[in-house]
Amino acid sequence: MSAVVSPIREPLIEGNKTYHQITEDICSPTEKAPGMAWVMAFLVAISLLAVYIFSLGWTVWNGIGTWDLNRTIGWGWDITNFVWWVGIGHAGTLISAILLLFRQKWRTGVNRAAEAMTIFAVVCAGQFPLIHMGRVWLAFFIFPYPNTRGPLWVNFNSPLLWDVFAISTYLTVSLLFWYTGLVPDFATLRDRSKGFRRKIYNLFSFGWTGAGKHWQRWESLSLILAGLSTPLVLSVHTIVSFDFATSVIPGWHTTIFPPYFVAGAIFSGFAMVQTLMVITRKILKLQQYITLEHIESMNKVILLTGTMVGVAYLTELFISWYSGYIYEQYAFYNRVLGPYWWSYVGMMACNVISPQFFWVKKYRRSVVFTFFMSIFVNIGMWFERFVIIATTLARDYLPSSWSYYAPTWVEIGLFVGTLGLFFTLYLIFTRVAPVIAVAEIKSILKSAGDQYVGPNATHHHDDHGKGKVHAGTH
Amino acid sequence: MNQFTFTAKQKTFLLSMMGVGLLSMVLTFFTDDALHTRFWSNYLHNATFFTGVAFTSLFVLTAFITAWSGWHVLVKRVWEAYALFLIPGLVLLSVLIIGLYGGFHHLYHWADAEVVAADPILKGKASFLNKGWYSIGTFVVVGAWIFFALKLRQLSIAEETMQDANFSVHKKIRVWSAVFLPIAGFSSAAIIWQWLMSIDSHWYSTMYAWYATASWFVSAMALTIITLAYLKSLGYLQIVSDHHLHDIGKFMFAFSIFWTYLWFSQYMLIWYANVGEETVYFQERLDNYPVLFYGNLILNFVAPFFILMRNDNKRKYGTLVFTAIIVLLGHWWDFFLMIKPGVYHTAQEVLAHSAAHADEAAHAAGHHASSFAAGFTLPGLLEIGTFIGFLGLFFFFVFSRLTKASLVSTGDPYYEESVHHRVWPF
Numbered sequence: 001m002s003a004v005v006s007p008i009r010e011p012l013i014e015g016n017k018t019y020h021q022i023t024e025d026i027c028s029p030t031e032k033a034p035g036m037a038w039v040m041a042f043l044v045a046i047s048l049l050a051v052y053i054f055s056l057g058w059t060v061w062n063g064i065g066t067w068d069l070n071r072t073i074g075w076g077w078d079i080t081n082f083v084w085w086v087g088i089g090h091a092g093t094l095i096s097a098i099l100l101l102f103r104q105k106w107r108t109g110v111n112r113a114a115e116a117m118t119i120f121a122v123v124c125a126g127q128f129p130l131i132h133m134g135r136v137w138l139a140f141f142i143f144p145y146p147n148t149r150g151p152l153w154v155n156f157n158s159p160l161l162w163d164v165f166a167i168s169t170y171l172t173v174s175l176l177f178w179y180t181g182l183v184p185d186f187a188t189l190r191d192r193s194k195g196f197r198r199k200i201y202n203l204f205s206f207g208w209t210g211a212g213k214h215w216q217r218w219e220s221l222s223l224i225l226a227g228l229s230t231p232l233v234l235s236v237h238t239i240v241s242f243d244f245a246t247s248v249i250p251g252w253h254t255t256i257f258p259p260y261f262v263a264g265a266i267f268s269g270f271a272m273v274q275t276l277m278v279i280t281r282k283i284l285k286l287q288q289y290i291t292l293e294h295i296e297s298m299n300k301v302i303l304l305t306g307t308m309v310g311v312a313y314l315t316e317l318f319i320s321w322y323s324g325y326i327y328e329q330y331a332f333y334n335r336v337l338g339p340y341w342w343s344y345v346g347m348m349a350c351n352v353i354s355p356q357f358f359w360v361k362k363y364r365r366s367v368v369f370t371f372f373m374s375i376f377v378n379i380g381m382w383f384e385r386f387v388i389i390a391t392t393l394a395r396d397y398l399p400s401s402w403s404y405y406a407p408t409w410v411e412i413g414l415f416v417g418t419l420g421l422f423f424t425l426y427l428i429f430t431r432v433a434p435v436i437a438v439a440e441i442k443s444i445l446k447s448a449g450d451q452y453v454g455p456n457a458t459h460h461h462d463d464h465g466k467g468k469v470h471a472g473t474h
Numbered sequence: 475m476n477q478f479t480f481t482a483k484q485k486t487f488l489l490s491m492m493g494v495g496l497l498s499m500v501l502t503f504f505t506d507d508a509l510h511t512r513f514w515s516n517y518l519h520n521a522t523f524f525t526g527v528a529f530t531s532l533f534v535l536t537a538f539i540t541a542w543s544g545w546h547v548l549v550k551r552v553w554e555a556y557a558l559f560l561i562p563g564l565v566l567l568s569v570l571i572i573g574l575y576g577g578f579h580h581l582y583h584w585a586d587a588e589v590v591a592a593d594p595i596l597k598g599k600a601s602f603l604n605k606g607w608y609s610i611g612t613f614v615v616v617g618a619w620i621f622f623a624l625k626l627r628q629l630s631i632a633e634e635t636m637q638d639a640n641f642s643v644h645k646k647i648r649v650w651s652a653v654f655l656p657i658a659g660f661s662s663a664a665i666i667w668q669w670l671m672s673i674d675s676h677w678y679s680t681m682y683a684w685y686a687t688a689s690w691f692v693s694a695m696a697l698t699i700i701t702l703a704y705l706k707s708l709g710y711l712q713i714v715s716d717h718h719l720h721d722i723g724k725f726m727f728a729f730s731i732f733w734t735y736l737w738f739s740q741y742m743l744i745w746y747a748n749v750g751e752e753t754v755y756f757q758e759r760l761d762n763y764p765v766l767f768y769g770n771l772i773l774n775f776v777a778p779f780f781i782l783m784r785n786d787n788k789r790k791y792g793t794l795v796f797t798a799i800i801v802l803l804g805h806w807w808d809f810f811l812m813i814k815p816g817v818y819h820t821a822q823e824v825l826a827h828s829a830a831h832a833d834e835a836a837h838a839a840g841h842h843a844s845s846f847a848a849g850f851t852l853p854g855l856l857e858i859g860t861f862i863g864f865l866g867l868f869f870f871f872v873f874s875r876l877t878k879a880s881l882v883s884t885g886d887p888y889y890e891e892s893v894h895h896r897v898w899p900f
Contacts, residue, residue, distance in 0.1 A: 003894075004890050004891050004893075004894040005891065006544055006887050006888045006889075006890065006891045007887060008641050008644065008887035008888070009542070231731075234735060238735075238739065242742075242743070245743050245747075246742075246743060246746040246747060247747065248747050248748075248749060253743070253747050253749070254680045254743075255679045255680050255681035255682075255739060255740045255743050255744065256680035256681045256684065257680075257739075257743070258681075258735070258736075258739040258743075259681075259684060259735075259736065259739070300540075304655070307655075307656050307659065308659065311656075311659045311660055311663060312680075314660070315663055315680050315683065316680055319678050319679075319680045322599055322602060322667070322678055323678045323751075324594070324595040324598040324599060324676075325751060359652075
């Protein structure tokens, strides 16, 4: 990477940090007792996790008859939640893989937490198809293997099965990617610790010594995993979209679904990263590493992807009319003006209209505004999946089958409960691993630290000849 | 050498390319059927293809500026020049509009009032698919694109001449670029439906606009590589290194895969759901245009995927230019496949109706559809000649624009980053 940095770029690490300070700042939260905020958050999260376990137990014991699904509406909150969580699980790998390929330096501030978030979101997503099977203990039937159940094979023609492969592959590669990045940082933690803690981190860091050979292999592996993950980011939500789009259901069967789902997934994933980062940077005092520049960049991605899904929504709406196919036209008429009109309005307002505020720089750089906006987007993307699933199913081909669906407390409990699962895992993560990739953020210090670039720069290299003007020199 | 000179030799060469194109078009016109279907479809094909390349060049430029990309600065004059081709593009498209009003061509089924009156599906679309919207859409949309192309060009040159210490011009460039992106997103879809999707006027696919745009995008990258290699061979832009080429190569590689992803998604979903109204599009192409259909995938996916997979192939000029030529022709071929079958079908129907013995002719038309039709089943020499002509026009215009400003934009705040851009070692 070139060390020449344009004077127009803003620094990404503030506070005139040295390498040692970076290690201190990022590692220390894992080495001392948690603060009050963390404890409170953990109590809330674990209570919600209890709600999840209870609702799960209730569902398994009594069967999914305790949900309000019916013969017309076979997918309700369960699959909505599944798609929502999988979507959220896209930002991490996007940040770590695609932004690595694009050599975006701001990724280093948020990639670790985003990758962790990805894994936890995928774990939450995975719950729903399993529970939805009804007999969870037979879940292993979804794997194709020679069995004693007669010629009973999975249906290879079904996108639902492709989903099994896509998501398990995605989880595996994301986990490897995350762990690869963690190895040098675990070694840092190991070197700073004593006793049992040292033994644990020694085990997890695979005997990392920081030798040149280690770094070289680590770089190669990161690049290979980035290359593998890039098509995976696209493939996962593409295949989730196939769950709907391969059908002949008006409102589901539309060819734009694959790229549009991917854009929506990145959109919701970044919103969740914002939700987490805004809180994390505050509680762990990492504002100098996750700067307003980072937040602004992510808000731009949110604006971009929000507008992309906007193009897709309007494309679908227009083409449904253009198709001249009355069922398609009715499906969209129903979506906008039918009994679930409020969810369509919620989707449009949260996903397409509200991100437009991010055209204003002041809002993009406002932490409070960003936080509320990230919640809006999360709600909006949940609505989107609900719109696609419930409103479409509620109006069948046969008017006699028309129905309305509202969740029972069990379904609500399961959804709220996965939030508990997610935040419990995330909070534990902030205690055991550095939430910012120490090694990676150090790699950008000399090209993005505020002592080197930006208005307060004190170090100047004039070895790049004329035209290389640091903002600090004038 | 940063100031491009458009030599007399180059002008002669490009003018003779245009001459070849003109000759091909004249020959096509006079050897054509009664409706001049081959002539007009070739014209539509090349006019939309090159206008689209200009549009995606502007899109790439604005996207990179918005993303604060630094490396592309040394390449940006080329894209600015490409983007300005939108102006001749609009002129070319106006000829189609004149043809539409004058009834000179039958490219679009929906333009025929009699047919629409008897066709409930076309009647349902008539408030979108009509001459008025087609013309207004083209002028407003391409006009807006031209406005942005000119605005960005003007600011880019202003950045060059004034010593812009607090980057006020660049900040303006950022704003204009960002504003262009959503406008491009919405308007390109609408106009692609008009220009291209409406040829198969009963058929529809929500993916279509993004698919066509991806095709243009790859073509723009391929043309960029060709132009850069040519300029470098003349001694210009020595400052553009293998590293820049490598990055554009990566874009060509990545977007070839992205194009394939969109191709696959569209094809697979239509195949899987097997709804007659949708499968008809691919059925027609598979049955009657198999060479085009499979060739499309070989040229635009298999070739770039395997050739550009290796990193060092993206750094070798010969290999990269070779692949760029394949991919450029491949996407031109892709547009051929998007346009020709629908146009041919429409023309056969119109000819059948106008024939004295409607029944016999309709029978003959049905027969024709499954046999070889020169200029439709495969691109013939006349199509290649027409392409050469348009390519000559494109480069003539682009080179004339390149002379208007320095080839490198030293006033850009990312100029030094671009000069020192290194892809490897990592």
